[in-house]
Amino acid sequence: MLGLMQSHGLLISTILKHAARHHATAEVVSRTHENTTHRTTWSELERRSRRLVRAMAKLGIKEGDRVGTLAWNGTRHLEVYYAAPGMGAICHTINPRLHPDDIGYIVNHAQDKVLFVDLSFSPLLGMIADTIKDHVRDVVMLCDAGSMPEVALAPGMRLHCYDTLLNDADDDYDWPAFDENTASALCYTSGTTGRPKGVLYSHRSTVLHAYAVALPDVLDLRATSRILPVVPMFHVNAWGIPYAAALTGATLVLPGRHLDGASLAAFFNTERVTLSCGVPTVWLGLLQHLRSSGERLETVKRIMTGGSAAPPLLIDAFRDEYGVAVEHGWGMTELSPVGTYNAPKVAQSGLSGEAATRHMLKQGRVLSGIDMKIVDSDNKELPWDGRAFGDLTVRGPWVASAYYGDEPGSALDADGWFATGDVATIDPEGFMEITDRSKDVIKSGGEWISSIALENIAVSHPDVAEAAVIAARHAKWDERPLLLVVPRPGRTIDPDQVLRSFEGKVAKWWLPDAVIVVAELPHTATGKVQKLALRERYRDHYMED
Numbered sequence: 005m006l007g008l009m010q011s012h013g014l015l016i017s018t019i020l021k022h023a024a025r026h027h028a029t030a031e032v033v034s035r036t037h038e039n040t041t042h043r044t045t046w047s048e049l050e051r052r053s054r055r056l057v058r059a060m061a062k063l064g065i066k067e068g069d070r071v072g073t074l075a076w077n078g079t080r081h082l083e084v085y086y087a088a089p090g091m092g093a094i095c096h097t098i099n100p101r102l103h104p105d106d107i108g109y110i111v112n113h114a115q116d117k118v119l120f121v122d123l124s125f126s127p128l129l130g131m132i133a134d135t136i137k138d139h140v141r142d143v144v145m146l147c148d149a150g151s152m153p154e155v156a157l158a159p160g161m162r163l164h165c166y167d168t169l170l171n172d173a174d175d176d177y178d179w180p181a182f183d184e185n186t187a188s189a190l191c192y193t194s195g196t197t198g199r200p201k202g203v204l205y206s207h208r209s210t211v212l213h214a215y216a217v218a219l220p221d222v223l224d225l226r227a228t229s230r231i232l233p234v235v236p237m238f239h240v241n242a243w244g245i246p247y248a249a250a251l252t253g254a255t256l257v258l259p260g261r262h263l264d265g266a267s268l269a270a271f272f273n274t275e276r277v278t279l280s281c282g283v284p285t286v287w288l289g290l291l292q293h294l295r296s297s298g299e300r301l302e303t304v305k306r307i308m309t310g311g312s313a314a315p316p317l318l319i320d321a322f323r324d325e326y327g328v329a330v331e332h333g334w335g336m337t338e339l340s341p342v343g344t345y346n347a348p349k350v351a352q353s354g355l356s357g358e359a360a361t362r363h364m365l366k367q368g369r370v371l372s373g374i375d376m377k378i379v380d381s382d383n384k385e386l387p388w389d390g391r392a393f394g395d396l397t398v399r400g401p402w403v404a405s406a407y408y409g410d411e412p413g414s415a416l417d418a419d420g421w422f423a424t425g426d427v428a429t430i431d432p433e434g435f436m437e438i439t440d441r442s443k444d445v446i447k448s449g450g451e452w453i454s455s456i457a458l459e460n461i462a463v464s465h466p467d468v469a470e471a472a473v474i475a476a477r478h479a480k481w482d483e484r485p486l487l488l489v490v491p492r493p494g495r496t497i498d499p500d501q502v503l504r505s506f507e508g509k510v511a512k513w514w515l516p517d518a519v520i521v522v523a524e525l526p527h528t529a530t531g532k533v534q535k536l537a538l539r540e541r542y543r544d545h546y547m548e549d
Contacts (some may be wrong), residue, residue, distance in 0.1 A: 013184035014211040017090040019250045021179060023048035027227060027253030033275055034078045037123045037147065041274075044077055046250060049083060051175050056087035058173040063118055063142050063164075067092035067182075069191060071114035073141070074100050074107075074125045077237045077258040080166055082147040084120050085237070085246055089188035089207065090179050096190040097238040098123050101529035102200070103491035110192050110200055113409070118142040120133030120166070124261055125446075126153045133158045142170065184208040186488075190408060191240055193337050194528045202408030203337045205241075209402040213340040214247035216371045216402075220332075221347035223279065223308065229254040230275060232305070234263060234282030235311075239530055240341040243281055245311070245332075265293025269301065276303045283311035283531050284318060287330065291321055301326055308333050310367075312532050313438065313456045315463040319326050334438065336424060338404040338415070343376065344368040344436050351433060365460065366437040367428075374400025376436065378428055383417070386416035390431035393439050393452070397421040427452075430474045446475040446485050446536050453485055453514050455535075458506070462487060465505045467495040472525050473516065476545045486545055487516035488538060491525055497521045519544060 012018070022273070028047035033236075036042050044052075071088040073095065075081040086426070088095040094115050098107060111119070111132070119140055121129050129143065137158035145152055148167040153169060157163055188207045192200035218225040225231065231254050233245040241247070250255040256274045259268065268290050272280065287309060294300065307322065310333040322328040335341035346368030348355070355363055370376050378386045378394035386392040399421050406414045416422055427440045439454040446453040455473035462471035469492040476486040491497045499519035506515050520542070526534040 006446075007526040013181060014208045015090075015179075015181065015184060016086065016188055016207050016210055017179035019211065019214065019247055020046070020050050020053060020086045020090070023047075023250035025251055027386055028248075030077055030227065031255045032082065032254050032258070033177070033255065034082075034258035035262060035271065036078065037151070037260070039260070039262060042254060044282050046530070049079065050086070052170060053083045053087040053090065054175045054177040054179075055170045057091045058175070059169040060091065060118070061089065061094070061379070062169075062173070063144075065091070065093055065117060065472040068187070069093045069118075070094045070096045070116045071115045071118040071445075072098055072111055072114065073121075073238065074098050074128065075120060075122040075146055075238065076124070076232060076261040077242065078146070078256065078260055081120070081237055082256075082258065083124075085241075089153075089210075091540055092180065092182055092188050094190050094204075097241065099192070099236075099238050099529050100128060102180065102194070103529075104128065104131045104135075108132045108198055112139055114190055114192075114202060115139045115357050118144060120144045120146055120416060122146050123153060126155050130156045133161065137161055163516060184211075189241060191337055194530050194532070197432075203404045205340060205402075205410045209340055210241075210244070211251075212373060213342065213402040214251045215243050216373050217244050217342050218252050219372070220246040222342070222345045222371060223248060223281075223451045224306075225249065225252040225254045225279075225472065227253040230248055230257060230278045231255070232259060232272065232275070232277045232280045234259060234268065234280055234286050238485075240335070240337050243308075243342055244340060245281060262489075265290040266297070269293055269297075269299050271303050273299075273302045278303055279306045279308070280304060280486070281308040281310075284309055284314045285531050286380070287318055287322070289313070294326065301328060303326055306331060310334060310342075311530060313365070313460060315460050316361050316365060317464050319361050323360075330364065332364060332367050336435070338424075339374075339398065339421060340402040342371060343374060343398055344402075346435065349433055352435075361433070368433045368436065369434045370398075370436070374398055374403060376430070377421070378430055388430040388432055388434065390429055390437075393427055393429040395442060396424045396426040396428040396436070396438075398424060427454075444474070446473070446483050448478070448483050448513070449481045454483065457510065458485060458487065458514065458516065461509055462489060462502060465489075465497075465502050467491055467497045468502065469493070469495075470525055470533075472538055474535055474538050474542060476539075476543050476547075478517075478546045483514060484546055485514070485516040486520045486542055488522050488525065488542070489519060490522060496501050520545075 023046035189205045233242040332346040335343040386394045458473040472492040475483040478484040
């Protein structure tokens with residue numbers, strides 16, 4: 005027997021319509037390419053998104069077409085976010101930090117029909133134009149007519165001005181209803197071990213994810229919140245924040261391309277931001293600016309950090325020096341992306357000092373709606389005792405079942421679980437902690453060593469700005485940890501002192517056998533340390549010795 009309730013699909017357009025109708029005057033604030041502040045409202049943004057649908061229809065965009073974007077966090081980009089899926093097309097956000105060859109591959113693999121491009125990516129557009137000419141018909145620059153750049157496009161490609169297209173379009177458009185399982189957005193992985201792979205989200209998965217991240221034990225969004233996603237809109241849909249903000253009527257503050265510590269601190273205070281989300285490297289840069297300038301964050305109360313493990317010093321410094329809570333989250337492109345968040349239960353709410361920091365290093369407990377488990381090499385589930393660690397697998401309505409272009413379900417095991425590639429522990433309270441990526445974990449003499457745990461200790465040293473631990477081949481122990489460190493500006497690193505900082509914090513056999521001081525570490529397009537490149541260069545370091 006079926007229930008007797010109304011049937012309305014979970015569509016992204018319903019989120020925007022809700023914000024426009026019930027939070028009409030709530031603000032959407034963004035920094036422009038010219039570093040000025042632009043202000044609008046959810047009501048005006050919904051109206052302009054309807055005009056954009058009309059404009060895209062004139063360009064020949066129809067249901068199912070891929071609409072590519074090369075853009076920072078800004079209002080025009082947000083309008084594309086809602087207009088494309090709202091009309092039944094697919095918003096394909098492209099990471100401009102990838103190599104141009106990968107960007108060309110991604111555009112062609114997705115078969116984008118149109119590209120919406122920020123002014124700062126005009127040179128990049130010129131580099132890839134010949135590569136993408138077989139699919140991309142139109143390029144729209146996200147600017148006004150007076151700012152249109154000179155761009156050398158391939159023959160047959162047409163160049164347009166965003167504001168001109170909207171000025172010539174009507175807003176007499178009604179958001180259509182269709183199957184909630186229709187594809188809504190496409191995002192490609194970083195491609196650290198091969199070509200980037202596409203993850204194709206649905207309206208249903210996106211709306212459910214927005215509800216989940218807005219919950220009190222996650223981002224705790226409400227109409228009085230003022231949230232600034234530092235995480236780019238081209239990286240896993242800015243962790244779902246553009247949707248969750250509209251869902252709750254929160255003020256959405258978009259920082260544009262200026263993400264240095266000074267720019268962020270000023271924008272946080274000017275716009276009275278209460279919550280922000282981004283990767284640890286951004287927060288380390290902000291912390292350095294606050295300490296050197298003497299500035300304070302006047303309204304920020306919480307920071308969500310993810311993408312890689314946050315070092316203890318980051319959590320301690322923001323909490324003790326600035327009264328800001330740094331809270332871990334975890335996810336991946338294939339999870340839309342948020343899977344866990346470190347919000348306390350009753351047992352953790354009273355923790356303070358070192359105990360609180362140690363707990364906050366964990367990536368958190370699973371969001372309601374999905375499930376997780378850890379398994380051994382035989383796919384047998386391991387206990388939640390905080391000690392056993394195994395391969396982390398997940399399943400749920402906003403977890404990918406296959407990569408774009410592959411057979412449905414091909415990314416899952418026989419029981420429907422997705423292997424994340426992370427190695428983790430889960431404690432009795434359900435808090436998960438990533439100990440490594442499966443490809444990064446170090447096996448020494450038959451025992452496992454966590455590179456993340458060693459890196460967290462290394463970056464706590466006052467002379468160390470950044471650290472990476474990799475597995476290097478060893479004649480006796482198979483593999484041994486090798487520590488690479490980058491000095492802080494104006495500091496000199498003594499390798500012996502760095503090694504002494506590990507004493508009493510890990511087992512002696514975990515200690516790296518050597519410390520190598522380097523000027524910089526290679527990073528992926530999403531800001532993570534490129535350990536594959538480090539292993540290729542240093543894997544025989546001990547063998548050579």
